[in-house]
Amino acid sequence: MRLSSKLARVAPATTIALNERAMAMRRAGQDVVNFTVGEPDFPTPEHVRQAGIQAIETGHTKYTPAAGTEDLKEAICRKLLRDQGLQYERSQIVVSSGGKNSIYNLLFVTCEDGDEVLVPAPYWVSYTEMVKLVGAEPVVLPTTAETTFKITPDQLKAAITPRTKLLMLNSPCNPTGTVYSRAELEGLAAVIADAGIFVISDELYEKILYDGATHHSLAAFNARMYDLTLVVNGLSKAYAMTGWRLGYAAGPRPIMAGASKFQGQTVNHPSSITQYAGVAALNGPEDFIQQMVHEFHRRRDAIVERLNRMDGVSCVRPEGAFYVFPDVSAYTGRRTPAGQRITGSLDLSMYLLEERKVATVPGIAFGAEGFIRISYATSMEVIVRGLDRIEEGLAQLHE
Ligand SMILES: *Cc1c(COP(=O)(O)O)cnc(C)c1O
Numbered sequence: 001m002r003l004s005s006k007l008a009r010v011a012p013a014t015t016i017a018l019n020e021r022a023m024a025m026r027r028a029g030q031d032v033v034n035f036t037v038g039e040p041d042f043p044t045p046e047h048v049r050q051a052g053i054q055a056i057e058t059g060h061t062k063y064t065p066a067a068g069t070e071d072l073k074e075a076i077c078r079k080l081l082r083d084q085g086l087q088y089e090r091s092q093i094v095v096s097s098g099g100k101n102s103i104y105n106l107l108f109v110t111c112e113d114g115d116e117v118l119v120p121a122p123y124w125v126s127y128t129e130m131v132k133l134v135g136a137e138p139v140v141l142p143t144t145a146e147t148t149f150k151i152t153p154d155q156l157k158a159a160i161t162p163r164t165k166l167l168m169l170n171s172p173c174n175p176t177g178t179v180y181s182r183a184e185l186e187g188l189a190a191v192i193a194d195a196g197i198f199v200i201s202d203e204l205y206e207k208i209l210y211d212g213a214t215h216h217s218l219a220a221f222n223a224r225m226y227d228l229t230l231v232v233n234g235l236s237k238a239y240a241m242t243g244w245r246l247g248y249a250a251g252p253r254p255i256m257a258g259a260s261k262f263q264g265q266t267v268n269h270p271s272s273i274t275q276y277a278g279v280a281a282l283n284g285p286e287d288f289i290q291q292m293v294h295e296f297h298r299r300r301d302a303i304v305e306r307l308n309r310m311d312g313v314s315c316v317r318p319e320g321a322f323y324v325f326p327d328v329s330a331y332t333g334r335r336t337p338a339g340q341r342i343t344g345s346l347d348l349s350m351y352l353l354e355e356r357k358v359a360t361v362p363g364i365a366f367g368a369e370g371f372i373r374i375s376y377a378t379s380m381e382v383i384v385r386g387l388d389r390i391e392e393g394l395a396q397l398h399e
Helices: 014-027 046-057 070-084 099-110 126-133 153-159 182-195 223-228 253-264 272-283 287-309 345-356 380-395
Strands: 093-096 116-120 137-141 164-170 198-202 229-234 247-250 372-375
Touching: 014 345, 046 272, 070 093, 070 247, 070 272, 093 099, 093 253, 099 126, 099 198, 099 229, 099 247, 099 253, 116 126, 126 137, 126 164, 137 153, 153 182, 164 182, 182 223, 223 229, 247 253, 287 380, 345 372, 345 380
Parallel strands: 116 137, 116 164, 164 198, 198 229
Antiparallel strands: 093 247, 229 247
C-alpha cells in the first residue's frame, strides 16, 4: 500500500530513534549510558501528582472544552502576566497535548501550501518536519558556535521573502542551550515588525537558566509584537511533566479561535486529569524548580569543563536548557578501530552507541553537521561514566 505523500516528506524523529535503540540495548542486558533524554530526571512534584489523583477520585474524567478548562486557561493567563507581563484573556489561550501539539496546531492554522517558515539552525528536530506536514517549506537559517548559535537581524531580514509566513524562535534553545538577550531580541523584533511576519516563540525552557541569564518573550515588547507573536509554552520541562502531555499557546484571538476549531476536530483536548494537575502546577509553589535548576547548573559546569579538555572537542557554555552541543567535527573523516570511516555526526553517534555504549544525538538531526547533543538530565555519576566512554571512544578514532 502507498502511504500519503505528505507523510513521505517527513523524517522520523532521530532523537526518538536513538533513544529507542539505547533502550533496546538496555533491555538486552547491555549497560548503556543514555545522553539522548529530553526530559528532566526529576519526579513530577508531589502536589501536582496529588491533584491528578484527586481529579480521578472526584470524577473529573469526562470531556472538557476543546481549548481547555476555564480554570486551567485562567491559571495560564495569570502565569503569563506574572512571569512575562503579558495580558491575555482566556479566549486567547488554547491548551494542547504538549507544546509540540501546540506548535503543530499553530502551523496548521497559519500556513498555506508553499508558505515559507524560517527555522534558525541548530533547531529542535520537529520544527522542519511539522512545517512540511502542513504543506509549508522550512527555510533554514544556519548559525555557528562563534556567534553562540544566534541569528542576527541582518540575516533574518535577508531571508524574508513575500512567501515568508513566520519565524520559529526557541530561546532558551534545544539543542544548544542558547539564550537570546533582550537587546538581541529587540533587534530581531524590529525586523519581524517591519516585515509583518508571525513568530512562534517556543518558551518551553523559560525557567531553566544559568549565570543570571533572563528570559524575554517577544510578545511583551510592544503592541505590534504582541499581535505578531504566538507564544508556546508547556509544563513538560519546568514541572517535570513530560508524560502528562500538557502545553499551551497564547496569541491573537482569530488565530487562537482557529487553533481551538482545528483541535476540536482532531485531538479535542488533553486528558482532563492532566488539566487538573496542570492547574495545581501553575498555581503552586515553584521552589522545586530552583532546586532542579541548581542541580542542572552544577552538571553543566562539570560537563562543559570536561568536554573542553578533550582532544578535538570544543563546547560553548550554554546559558539555558539542559543540553550541551559540542563541536566534534575534528573527528569527521577519521576511522574506527574496525576501519570504518566516520563521515559525519550520525556515524559518530552510531559508533559511540554501538562500540562504547553511550547514546548521544547527532547534530545532523538538528540541522548542524559536526556536532552532537548531550543531555545532562541525568545524574552526575552517569555523566562522568558517559564522558569517560566518549573520551575513550574518540581517542580510538584514527586518521
Ligand atoms: C520538549 C520541547 C517542546 C515540547 O515538548 P512537549 O513535551 O510536547 O510539551 C517544545 N519545544 C522544544 C524545543 C522542546 O525541547
